[in-house]
């Protein structure tokens with residue numbers, strides 16, 4: 001596969017390796033060291049590190065600043081950008097700022113609605129949705145144009161463009177069609193919502209492959225280790241769009257409390273092995289929410305370490 005940007009993540013995928021990405025959630029304050037610590041913890045075990053953008057609509061240190069910090073540590077950040085909080089002026093400006101710092105990956109999201117976060121009465125923006133943001137980054141990169149018509153003669157973004165997708169949200173029948181729209185807009189990689197229902201995920205992948213989308217976009221399977229049965233029940237019952245089968249809850253409930261975290265990691269490792277057999281999977285996106293210290297162990301035990309070197 002031919003690469004289009006200087007992104008290391010793109011090169012890993014193009015070289016035919018399974019990509020491994022993970023995410024760092026920035027702190028809810030201005031401490032500089034938190035992202036640095038997380039970056040040090042997982043940096044050698046992944047190809048790129050996503051930095052979430054005020055996820056669950058809760059205010060956190062900004063994604064761009066945390067990405068710059070990771071970049072300055074020699075790591076490969078993925079700038080997550082939601083359209084909830086900024087209009088097209090603000091977002092294009094941040095993309096140019098990221099470009100100036102050599103950030104070459106972006107994950108374009110609409111974002112969690114502010115109603116669910118810590119500022120439910122905040123005004124939202126939604127000047128664009130994720131698909132329009134994907135188109136915008138592509139236009140800035142490939143045509144050197146801003147939405148207002150200005151032409152950039154130098155300093156175009158060189159972004160490997162990604163998006164998220166939830167294979168489990170209703171109505172299931174239109175999930176792949178929504179994905180196809182994002183791919184048509186310019187998405188080159190997809191990081192999925194956390195997978196627990198393997199059968200449904202495989203059916204989504206089958207539909208996607210039937211449409212030939214696996215040849216146009218790299219699917220990175222989203223995985224989140226369960227820390228205990230309480231987390232599994234919470235994810236099952238309280239998190240919209242999450243599909244946690246009863247079998248997983250039962251399996252965790254069946255082991256003593258002090259062994260549940262280990263069992264959660266075992267489940268995730270079994271999922272990785274199963275996913276390696278699924279046509280179209282190009283890598284794994286490990287979202288170990290506030291449990292980043294487990295990422296190196298997961299990557300090593302999954303046989304995905306050491307990470308390949310690419311030019």
Ligand SMILES: Cc1cc2nc3c(=O)[nH]c(=O)nc-3n(C[C@H](O)[C@H](O)[C@H](O)COP(=O)(O)OP(=O)(O)OC[C@H]3O[C@@H](n4cnc5c(N)ncnc54)[C@H](O)[C@@H]3O)c2cc1C
Pocket residue numbers: 051052053054055056057080082108109110111112113129130131163164165166169170171174191192193194222
């Ligand atoms: C890997 C990953 C990372 C994420 N990171 C962040 C983050 O950093 N910050 C954050 O705030 N959120 C984050 N989210 C949450 C995500 O933004 C929401 O789950 C969102 O509702 C769906 O993803 P999207 O943003 O790409 O929305 P889109 O796919 O662009 O959907 C746009 C809107 O349409 C709605 N929609 C989706 N499907 C349908 C449908 N079938 N019918 C009608 N309406 C529909 C969605 O609810 C959403 O409001 C992340 C999710 C994933 C999977």
